[in-house]
Amino acid sequence: MSKIKKAAAIVAAAVLCMSMSMGVFASSPTDPEQIVNDGKTLTFNNIWSAEGIDKDGNKVTAYSLEELSQEVKDILSDEEKVKDILYEAGYTVKDDQDITVIAAGDLSLMDMEKFEKTEVPEGGVDLDINLGFQNSYSNNGYTYTYGAIQGLKEGSTVYVLHQKDDGTWEVMEGTVKVKTNIDGTYTSYYVTAHFDSLSPVAIIKVMSNGEVVVLDKNENYKGTIDVNATNNVDKVKGESSQIVKTTAEKKSPKTGN
Secondary structure, rough: OOOHHHHHHHHHHHHHHOOOOOOOOOOOOOOOOEEEEOOOOEEEEEEEEEEEEOOOOOOEEEEEEOOOOHHHHHHHHHHHHHHHHHHOOOOOOOOOOEEEEEEEEEEEEEEEOOOEEEEOOOOOOOEEEEEEEEEEEEEOOOEEOOOOOOOOOOOOEEEEEEEEOOOEEEEEEEEEEEEOOOOOOEEEEEEEEEEOOEEEEEEEEEEEEEEEEOEEEEEEEEEEOOOOOOOOOOOOOOOOHHHHHHHEEEEEOOOOO
């Protein structure tokens, strides 16, 4: 992508954020078309941008300037494949628990002066990722909700899935933060996660009986699986799904608090 195109994308995103900035602390998505594949089970909205800090407290900004690959779309739009990633990271997803992909995007860190992609600095970055918002219109009492934020509240647990450069997935637990503007008409939901590199990122929640729940986990478990292996002897859960290198490792979040 040329510098001009990058600059145009960034300016458009900035205008978007300002137009919807009524109390939003991180990125502010507009109404993108939802990503959905025929025959799959999940849809999700785009993560347009995220803001945060590096280890030295310097402000950083990340944008989704490129579309998610079809491979990643196929993974994230299939509930069973998402469950496989969680399983390989040591989490247990029960039969009565449902997965919702709240948002996803292929994030890149940006040098805002040069309007170019830049490398994630040593020590990584903590990014605030917007999950959605509610906007209440006082004149008629109407409330508009964007994003799959139903059931989320301050302190709810969500899961951040990050596909690293080598194709493996890391899973981080994040705590939802809620920020409401001064007159109470606009509420934004977001989660902070630490990244040592950037590429496809997805935020998911787990629901059971209409409530957001926390998955059981084995702290000492780390799974490694090659789903393309031809030898199907002693098949492990997740091996039947067509995911390339979905080895997952559990990683604790750094919230910056």
